[in-house]
Amino acid sequence: MxxxxxxxxxxICFAIYTAGHAMNRVYKxxxxxxxxxxxxxxxxxSLWQEDGQTVGGLGEKLFLESSTLTPLLKRLEAAGYIRRDRSKVDERVVIARLSDEGIRLKEKAAAIPNCIANATGRDAAGLAxxxxEIVALREALNKSAV
Amino acid sequence: MxxxxxxxxxxICFAIYTAGHAMNRVYKxxxxxxxxxxxxxxxxxSLWQEDGQTVGGLGEKLFLESSTLTPLLKRLEAAGYIRRDRSKVDERVVIARLSDEGIRLKEKAAAIPNCIANATGRDAAGLAxxxxEIVALREALNKSAV
DNA sequence: CAATAAATAATCGTGCGCGATATAAATAGG
DNA sequence: CCTATTTATATCGCGCACGATTATTTATTG
Structure with a gap:
């Protein structure tokens, strides 16, 4: 069989792979x-939803490793959108917090989700x-991976 | 609105983004x-389907730029799976051809699509x-991107 | 037929993304 | 306590992936 x-x-994997690239081209x-x-x-x-998250916490939400997040967060810090501080309670932990500029950026970003939704040419119900289905696929794949 | x-x-974009990563973890x-x-x-x-494709031709099928493909093809050549030759007819064009080892590799890869399909936990009809739907989404996004 | 334009790969710089490893802090065990 | 283990982040190397640019060849045009 x-x-x-x-x-x-x-x-389906090639479809997802190429859809991801297509999506990036629209966002760019x-x-x-x-x-x-x-x-x-x-x-x-993620920080606009909940400010003050640890590297590990962000990694769990975004499915990313610290080796990806650490340099990315440093670039966001260099851009002035966040601050990175060691936790007072546990010195191993680094907490990412929005700067004032990072908070203000939310308004500029507010229109993005609608732009993307329009680009898909689907209505809200179809997108949802x-x-x-794609989330269910992701969960199945994540379970299958040892 | x-x-x-x-x-x-x-x-949906975050779903695709993370599903792509999950897929990669299963393939790895x-x-x-x-x-x-x-x-x-x-x-x-792509070469197993049709041997002897140009860099540009592969790029169109895979939605990738020459700046991505050129080094990738060089690595495949270094691994001994393909050869890269300039076309005799048009010296601008580089054609990728399977080596004997590259042809043999197809048998070792034959089981992969079934492994992936199993990992999704979906039947053939559901996957198709x-x-x-994801291809349709990709096409809509590609059309929307200027 | 020479100058120009178009097409095709390749190169360079930047930013992911991960696995393997390192570092440092916190916790557990004796 | 003091060592061993675990936990959290950081570092490093490699391979995409793209935009911008360059080099070379082919096609076009005056």
Whole structure:
């Protein structure tokens, strides 16, 4: 029962891979205006939802390692959007907090989700349904990976 | 009508972004056994379907730039899986061809699509339907991007 | 047919993204 | 307490991935 062939078309993984690139191309001009990359934008969104998160906490939410986040957070700090402070309670922990400029940036970013939604050409219900399916796929893959 | 908020959950882009990472984690051990990365695997799959493709042709299929493909193809060549030759007809063009070892590698890779399909926990029909939706999303995004 | 434009790869710089490893702090055990 | 282990972040090396630029070849045009 070797049903699945070595092909690009018909491969859900290739579809996700290329959809991710396509998505980045849509975000790029919008994020350039804010001086952010997409992963940096994700960190900012996470901090706008809940300020003062640890590196590990952000990593769990965004599925990223400290080896990715540490330099990224340093760049956000250099850009003036966040501060990075060691926790007083536990000196191992680093906490990322929004700066005033980082807080102000939220308003400039507010229009982005609608721009992206428009670019997909789908209505809210269709997007929500598809998003739920992709999240379910992600969860299945994450469970399967040892 | 500012319906869409700055949140991670509910964002189809974040879902795709993280699903791509999850997918990579599943592929990694399978591809490590072949000495390939996922983008390298995509090039090999493309060449197994049609040997002797130009850099530009591969770029169109895989949605990648020459600045990504050139070094990647050089690594595949260094690994002994392909050769890179200038076209005799048009000296601007570089053609990637499978080596004997590259041809043999296809058999070792044959089981991978089934492994991945199993990891998704979905049946063939469900995967095909979801893949079609993600491809449609990709096309919509690519059209929207100027 | 020579000057110009277009096409094709390649190069360079920047920023992910991860695995492996290191460093330092906190906790556990004897 | 004092050592051993665990935890949290940081560092390093490698491979994408892209935009901007360059080099070379081919096609076009006056």
């Amino acid at each position: 070797n049903d699945y062939q070595l092909k690009l078309d018909g491969s 001009p919008l994020l350039d205006a804010l001086g952010l990359t997409y992963p940096q934008y994700l960190v900012m969104v 349904r598809l998003e739920a | 500012n319906d869409y908020q700055l949140k991670l959950d509910g964002s 051990p399978l591809l490590d056994a072949l000495g390939l990365t996922y983008p390298q695997y995509l090039v090999m799959v 339907r979801l893949e079609a």
